[in-house]
Amino acid sequence: MKFYQSKYLPIIIGTACALGVWLGSFVKLNQTTSSFFTGNTKKDKLNRLIDYIDYEYVDEVDTDSIVDVTVNRILKNLDPHSTYIPAKKYAEVSENMQGDFVGIGVSFYRIQDTVAVIRPLPNSPAEKAGIKAGDRILYANNIALFNTAIGNDSLKKILKGELKTKINLQIKRQETSGLLSIAVERDHIPIKSIDAAYMLNARLGYVKINRFSETTAQEFQEAAQALITQGATELCLDLRDNGGGYLDQAVKIADEFLPDNKLIVFTKNKNGHINKTYATADGSFENTKVFVLINENSASASEVIAGALQDNDIGTIVGRRSFGKGLVQREMDLGDGSAVRLTVARYYTPTGRSIQRSYANGSNAYFQEYTERYNNGELLHKDSIQVNDSLKFTTPKGKIVYGGGGIIPDVFIPKNTDQNKESLDYMLRGGVIDRFIFNKLEENRKYYNQLTLERFEKEVVADEAMLVAYMDYLGQFGFDYQLSKYKPLLKRYLKATIALQLFGSNAAEKIINEHDPYLLKVIQLDTE
Numbered sequence: 001m002k003f004y005q006s007k008y009l010p011i012i013i014g015t016a017c018a019l020g021v022w023l024g025s026f027v028k029l030n031q032t033t034s035s036f037f038t039g040n041t042k043k044d045k046l047n048r049l050i051d052y053i054d055y056e057y058v059d060e061v062d063t064d065s066i067v068d069v070t071v072n073r074i075l076k077n078l079d080p081h082s083t084y085i086p087a088k089k090y091a092e093v094s095e096n097m098q099g100d101f102v103g104i105g106v107s108f109y110r111i112q113d114t115v116a117v118i119r120p121l122p123n124s125p126a127e128k129a130g131i132k133a134g135d136r137i138l139y140a141n142n143i144a145l146f147n148t149a150i151g152n153d154s155l156k157k158i159l160k161g162e163l164k165t166k167i168n169l170q171i172k173r174q175e176t177s178g179l180l181s182i183a184v185e186r187d188h189i190p191i192k193s194i195d196a197a198y199m200l201n202a203r204l205g206y207v208k209i210n211r212f213s214e215t216t217a218q219e220f221q222e223a224a225q226a227l228i229t230q231g232a233t234e235l236c237l238d239l240r241d242n243g244g245g246y247l248d249q250a251v252k253i254a255d256e257f258l259p260d261n262k263l264i265v266f267t268k269n270k271n272g273h274i275n276k277t278y279a280t281a282d283g284s285f286e287n288t289k290v291f292v293l294i295n296e297n298s299a300s301a302s303e304v305i306a307g308a309l310q311d312n313d314i315g316t317i318v319g320r321r322s323f324g325k326g327l328v329q330r331e332m333d334l335g336d337g338s339a340v341r342l343t344v345a346r347y348y349t350p351t352g353r354s355i356q357r358s359y360a361n362g363s364n365a366y367f368q369e370y371t372e373r374y375n376n377g378e379l380l381h382k383d384s385i386q387v388n389d390s391l392k393f394t395t396p397k398g399k400i401v402y403g404g405g406g407i408i409p410d411v412f413i414p415k416n417t418d419q420n421k422e423s424l425d426y427m428l429r430g431g432v433i434d435r436f437i438f439n440k441l442e443e444n445r446k447y448y449n450q451l452t453l454e455r456f457e458k459e460v461v462a463d464e465a466m467l468v469a470y471m472d473y474l475g476q477f478g479f480d481y482q483l484s485k486y487k488p489l490l491k492r493y494l495k496a497t498i499a500l501q502l503f504g505s506n507a508a509e510k511i512i513n514e515h516d517p518y519l520l521k522v523i524q525l526d527t528e
Contacts, residue, residue, distance in 0.1 A: 025212075025247040025300040025328050025347065046070070071340070079343050080363040081327050087337030096191060097245060099215030103160040104167060105189045106131060109438060113146045114138070115155065118438060118501055121189060129184045131171065133501065134445040138179065139170035161186050174445050190215065193245075196238075196509035197223035200519065204289075204526050205232030208509060209253075212245030212301040217252035224256065224284045234289040236522050237305070240319065244300025247328060247347070254308040256283040257290050257315060263350040264308045267328055275345075290315030291522045294407060295415075296370060296379070299323035306407045307349035313397040316525060317409040318518060321378065321385050324406035326356030351393040353403030374417070382412035411525065413518055420482050421489075428493045428512070436473045437497040440466065453503050462494035470494060 050063050068086055075082045085093055095101045105124020109116045115137040120127035137145055140158050150158075161167065164185060171180040193216040196208040205227035209216060224235070237253075244250075247265075254264045258279035266276040292306050292315060303322050309315045326348070329341035348354050359366040377384040391403040402408060416422070427433055441448050451459070467490060492511055500508035513519050 025244050025250070025304065025325070068338075075340065075342075076363060079327060080359050080366045081325065081329055081341075082343045083329070083341045085339045085341065090337055090339055097211075097213045098191075099193065099213040099219075100188045100190045101160060102163050102186050103156075103189050104129075104131075104184045104186055106137075106159070108137070109435065110152065110155075115145045116438070118434075119504075122504065124189060125184045125187045129182050131169075131182060131184070132173065132449055134174055134442060134449065136172040137169055138172055139168075141168055163187065174442070192219065192505075194219045194223055195505040196513075197227060198506060198510055199227065199230050199232060200236060200523060201526070202231055204234045204236060204523070205230070206236045206238065206513075206519070208238035208240075209242055209302075211242060212247075212249040214246060214249070216245070216249040220253050220256070221284070228284065234291075234526065235285045236291040236293065236519070238293045238518075239298045239302040239305065240293050240295045240518070241297040242299070242302040243297065243323075244302060244325065247301055247304065250301035250304040251277050254305045255279045257285050257309055258283060258312055259286050262312050265304050265347050265349065267345040267347045269345040289526060291525065292317050293518050293522070294319040294322045294409060296320055296373060296406075297323060298407075300325040300327075303355055303407050304347065304349075307353070307355060310399075310401060310407060310410070311350040311353075311393075311395055313395050313399065316411060317407060318411045318522060318525075319409045319413050320415060321373075321408050322355070322406040324355055324357035324404075326354045349401075349403075351395060351401060353391065353393045353401065355403055355406055357405035379415040379417060381414065382408075411521060413521060416517075420484075420486060424486055424490060424493065428497070432474075433470070433493060433497045434501070436470055437494065437501060440469070441498070441501060448498075448502060451502065453507060456499065456502060456507075460495065460498060462491040462498070466494055467491055 050067065053061055053066065054063055068084070071084045075084055104126045105121040106126045107118040107121065109118060117126075117131060117133055117135040117137065119133040120131045139145060143150075143158060145155060145158070159167065164187070166183050166185050169182045169184060171182055173180055191213065193209055193211050193213045194207060195210050196206065198206055200206045205224070207220065207223050207227070209220065224232075227235070235257075251264050258264060260279060260281035262279040264277045264279055266274055268274050290309065292309060294302060294306050294317060298306070298319075299322065303325065306317050306322060310317050326346055327343045328345040328347055330344045331339055331341050333339050346354055346356060357366075357369070373379055376386075378386070385408055386405075387402045387408070388404045393401050393403060395401060399410075467487065470490070492514060496508045496511035499511055
């Protein structure tokens with residue numbers, strides 16, 4: 001079968017975009033909502049219907065699923081970003097946004113029926129206990145993990161657990177005979193929202209943020225200080241494909257670039273109440289060159305930062321028009337372990353523009369707008385971006401900006417819409433290369449595990465033989481890929497994936513970003 005057909009690529013990318021902005025910008029509700037429903041006849045009506053079905057309907061019915069469907073249908077008629085989170089999904093969603101979980105700290109594959117460690121996370125309990133990349137975890141507290149009846153969700157629950165509790169693992173390592181017994185004490189494991197932070201040149205630092213979780217502002221401050229120590233006086237902030245998250249985290253990061261008392265963002269609710277947020281005097285990159293990278297998948301909290309800087313005539317926005325989400329959700333507990341993230345306000349950039357695009361044609365059309373952008377040419381030409389002159393705004397220095405549908409960049413970077421290039425990017429970000437690379441590392445795991453990053457950069461090469469082997473590997477999927485001019489890029493992606501599995505995302509992103517048109521343009525702008 002084909003890995004995927006190229007004609008479906010816009011739909012695939014559009015769906016990925018929809019998933020990326022599903023969380024959006026939201027805040028948590030600290031007050032109880034029970035008083036909203038006191039004496040509510042509409043609620044009584046729904047409760048009575050559910051009771052009738054429970055007690056009187058002729059067949060057995062899962063009324064919980066009926067309630068879930070009903071809630072989803074109600075929210076679907078409101079706006080694309082009001083979202084229901086079922087109880088069984090709530091813990092997972094919350095964990096991702098909290099920025100950590102309690103566990104042992106390994107990334108792994110299921111290879112046939114075995115749990116194979118890709119790498120222990122840096123400074124994790126697993127790394128401290130001596131677990132290495134390539135280890136097979138066969139038993140955990142005497143539970144056989146090679147039992148194919150144990151699904152990934154169950155496996156994660158076994159490895160996770162209460163803080164400071166121990167889990168006894170039986171490990172099979174390639175270069176040793178017999179099993180190794182390793183006890184690991186569970187601890188907090190950070191879920192990083194910063195993929196990379198390194199120097200682009202002697203003065204320009206680079207930070208890539210993948211989402212805005214509870215820890216993002218703190219992560220950013222730590223990364224910024226490390227870059228300043230290395231000589232950074234300017235910054236490139238990469239928000240490409242960042243679908244948003246907590247609004248307050250975006251505000252704190254925008255504050256790093258804006259002078260004291262500059263307006264960052266304001267929100268307005270249904271009653272017309274306006275809440276304005278201003279910058280403080282504590283920013284690390286005030287009064288310096290700042291570049292913000294965005295694309296069609298940059299949404300919500302990402303757009304708050306880009307809009308705040310653009311409207312205050314700070315820095316340069318580089319890329320393509322952003323997604324266009326200007327709605328704020330508040331998380332509300334529904335009392336049974338589930339929750340709803342309900343749109344409670346719109347946010348506006350400092351000049352007063354809303355960047356929320358229309359959802360009048362329904363959620364499906366809203367989330368598939370990527371296809372329209374793909375077809376109308378705006379991904380290739382800035383002049384093809386459709387603007388509404390009635391939503392024209394002017395910054396303090398006279399720059400014209402527009403509301404009504406995303407942030408339009410100051411400097412446009414066209415998208416490479418060659419389907420072979422997009423296929424290659426999809427393979428990289430979608431994990432298709434990962435399993436092949438894991439298998440290659442397994443061929444000489446002892447060598448790779450003792451490499452330092454410096455030695456890796458000098459010694460490891462993704463050569464023609466590896467490229468041919470990868471194409472043979474893809475052949476089992478019936479994947480037809482025309483390499484020709486993209487051989488150097490694919491080799492770079494192969495090496496980046498090796499770096500990811502051995503050293504983490506920072507090392508991988510440095511390799512991926514070589515010859516990146518965004519960064520090449522930023523470096524050019526920085527020298528002008």
